Amino acid sequence: MFTESGFTIIAGAGPTGLTLARQLSRHGVPYRIVEKSPRPFDGSRGKGLQPRTLEVLDDLGLIERFLAAGGDYPELLAHLPGGGTHRFHLDEPHEPTPAVPWPNMLMLPQWRTSELLADGVPVEFGTGLTGLTPIDGGLRVTLDTGETVDARWVVGADGGRSTVRKLAGIGFEGETHEQERLFIADVRLTGLDRDHWHVWPGEGRSFRLGLCPLPGDGWFQLTAPPSPLSPAELVAAVDSSITVTEVGWTSEYRANMRMASRFRAGHVLLAGDAAHVHSPAGGQGLNTGIQDAYNLGWKIATGSSAILDTYEEERLPVAAAVLGISTRLHRLHAEGADDAMRRDDPVLRQLSLNYRGASLAVERRPQPGPVRAGDRAPDAPLAGDRLFDRLRGPRFTLLAFDWTGPLPTLPVPVHHVSEAAEIYGTAGPTLLLIRPDNYVGCATHDVADIVAYLGRIGL
Template sequence: MFTESRFTIIVGAGPTGLTLARQLDRHGVPYRIVERSPKLFDGSRGKGLQPRTLEVLDDLGLISRFLDAGGDYPALLAHLPDGGTHEFRLDEPHDPAPSVPYPNMLMVPQWRTSELLAEGIPVELGTGVTGLTQLDGGVRVTLDSGEIVDARYVVGADGGRSTVRKLLGIGFEGETHEEERLFIADVRLTGLDRDHWHVWPGPERTFRLGLCPLPGTDWFQLTAPPSPLSPAELVAAADPSITVTEVGWTSEFRANIRMASRFRTGNVFLAGDAAHVHSPAGGQGLNTGIQDAYNLGWKIATGSSAVLDTYEEERLPVAASVLGISTRLHRRHVDGDEDAMRRDDPALRQLSLHYRGTTLAAEHRTDPGAVRAGDRAPDAPLPHGRVFDLLRGAHATLLAFGWTGPLPELPVPAHHVTEAAEIYDTTGPTLVLVRPDNYIGCVTRDPADVLAYLRRQNL
C-alpha cells in the first residue's frame, strides 16, 4: 500500500538538483536529495553562468556570493605558430541596462557553483536509486542501501547517464560522435599570466591547446584534442617555458547531443543533463539545467497535476532550441570556421527565452506591447530599489502600472510600479502578474482575470 507523502526525492546533486532543492526549501516543500557519488563534483567542467542564470541566483539570494567567487571572461590570446600573438574576445563586454543588470557571462568553475548551491542543503552522498514504481498519488523509490521510500514526486537530475531516465524507459534521442573528443583537465602551472585565456592553434585552423585561468583559484582549465601525452607534456610541447605543477580533475568529452522524448512520466520528472545533453560550445547545458529546476520547483509546490504538465510544455521546446544553438556552435568548431570561438549571439544569454502561447501565459490585452505574458519579467529602477527586489522570493507578484485606485485584494504582494511602464511597454492601467520563477503569467486590465489565474494555478 502506498503511504501518502509530500516528499519529493531529488536524484542527483549537481547544479540542477541543488537548485531544485533550494527552490523546494523556500517553498516549504519537504524533500530528500540523494547523490550516488561519495562527494560533490570537483571539476571545472561547466564554467560559464549566463545572464539569465545570474538573475535566477539573484532571486535565490546568492548573487553576491557568485559575483565574489567568479570573474569576467578574459580576452583570448592566441599564440601563433610564427611566434606572434593575436588577442580577441568571445564576445564584447556589455554595459548593464535598467532592464538587464547582469549583461555578461560570469566564469565560475562548476565545482564552486555546486559548492555555493549546496550550502545548507542536506545532500545524502553515496546514496543512489535502484528502483522506481509508479503508484496512485506517488512513487515508491528503492535506494541502493535497500531503503524503500514513498515520495509524492521524483526528479531525475542525475546526468546524461541518468538511472531515473533508464528506469522509466524514456528514449534519449540524438547522436554521439565518438570521433569528436576533447581532453579536459584542471592544472596548476607556472610561467603563464592569468590575464588571458591562452590558446595555441594548430595547422589549418585546428585547435591544439587551451589554458583558461579559473577565477578565484590558482587553477587553469586545460583543453586539448585527445593525446597519449600527459597534461604536462601537452603544455611543454606548446611552450617549454610553462611548467605544470599539479593535475586535478580530468575528463574526456565526446560529442553527445541528445534529448529525452518526454520530461514527465506520472509523478517522475527529468531535468538538466538527464533530460538533455549539449556540446559545451556556448555554455548552455548547465544554465539550461538550472532553469529547468527553477521552472519545476514552484510547480511542485502547487501540487497541481495540471500545472506540473506545463513543465514539459514549457521546457522541452526550450531545451530543443538551446540544443540547436549549441550544436551549431559545435559544428563550427569541427569545421574549423574562422569565427568558431565567437559567442556574440544574443540568444546565448538566454534572456529572450519565453513561454508565449503556452497554458500559463494569459495575455488579455488586444494590443499587447513588446513585453507580453510568457516573457521574462525585466528589471527596472524604482524610487526605492528595483523591480527585482519586489520579485525576489517564493511568491507570485502583482505589478500595477498606471493604476490610480486602490490595488485589488489578492493573495500575493501587489505594488504600484508606474515608473517602470516604459520598460514593460504598458499603456494605460495595466496589471502584470509575475510567476514565482519571474516569468510573466498574466497581463490584463481587469483584476478578475488575475484572481482567476491565481486560483487555476493554486498560487
C-alpha cells in the first residue's frame, strides 16, 4: 500500500542521497536509504560548498553547524621552481549583501559534509540494490541481503557507476580521458604552515604538487600527477623539510565527464553523480547533486507524476550547463593555461542558475523585474528578521509586495514584504509564489494566477 506521495528507496548515502532523505523526511514521505559500502565515506574528495548550497543548508536548518565545521578557502602560495613564491586567491573574497548572506565558497572535506547531513538519518550501510522489477504503481526492489521491498519511487544517488542507472537501462553519455589522471590523498604532516594552499608548479606550465589544509583536525589534501612515489616521497621531493606523518584516504581521479540521457525512467529517478559526473575543477559536482535532491524531494512529496516530470525538465539543462563549465575549467588545467586556477566566474557560485521558461515557472507580469519566475529567491532584510527566515521550511510561501487589496484564503502562508521590493525589483502590487526549494514559481499582479498555480500543484 502506497502513501499518497509514495514510499521511496534511495540508493546511495553520499551528500545527494542524504539531502534527499532529509527533504523527504520533513515532507513526511516514508523512505529507506541504503548504502552498499559498509561504512561512511572517509575522504576529502569534494571539499567546496558553493553559496547556493549554503542557502540550501540554511533552509534545512543546518547552516550554523556547517559554518562552524568549515572555513574560508586560504590564499594560494606557489613555490616557484627557480626560488621565490607567488601568492594569489582562487577568487577574491566577497562581502555579504542583503540579498546574498553567504557569498563565498566554504571549504569542508566531503566526509564531514556527509557526516553532518547524515546526523539523524537512518542509513542502512552494507546494503546494496541488485534488482528492479516493475509492479503495479511502482517497483519491486531486490536488495543484496535477499530482501525484496515494494516502492513507488527508486532514486539512484549511487555515484558515477550507478547500479540503479544500469538496471533502468539509462544511457550515460560523455567521455573519459584515461591519460588525464590526478592522484589525491589525505595526509598529516609537519613542517608546513596551514595558512596557505601550497602549490609547487613543475617546469613550464606543468603541475607538480598541491597541499591544501583542510578545516578541522590537521589534515591536508594532497594532489599530484600519478606517480610510483608514495605521498611521503612526493612531498619530500619538493621540500625535504616537510614530513608526512600519516596517510588516510587515497584515490586516483580519471578525467570523466558524462551525463545520463534521462533523469527519469518511469518510477526510477537519478540524482548527483548517478546522473552527471564532472571534473573536480570549479567545485561543481557535489553542489549540483545536493541541489538535484533539493529540487526532487518536494516533487516526490506532491505524489504527482506530472510534477515529477519537471525534475528532468529543470535539472537536466542545469547539469548540462554545469558540466560544460567544469569541463572548460578542466581543459584550462590540462593545457596549462596561465589562469587555470582562477575561480572568479560568478556562475560558479550557482546563484544565477534558474528554471526560466520551464513549465513550473509561470511569469504573468507584462514587465518582469530582475527576479523572475524560475529564479532563485534572494534574501532580504525585514522588520525583525530576514526573508530567508520566513521561507525556511517544506512549503510554498506567498510574498505580497505593496499589496493592499484583499486576498482569498489560501493553503500557504502569506507574508507582506514591501521592504524587499527594491531587491526583488517589483513595481506596484505584486505577488510572488515561492516554491519549497526557494525558487519563484509564479510571478503576477493577479491573485487568480496564484490560485490556478496552487491548484495545479494539488494544494
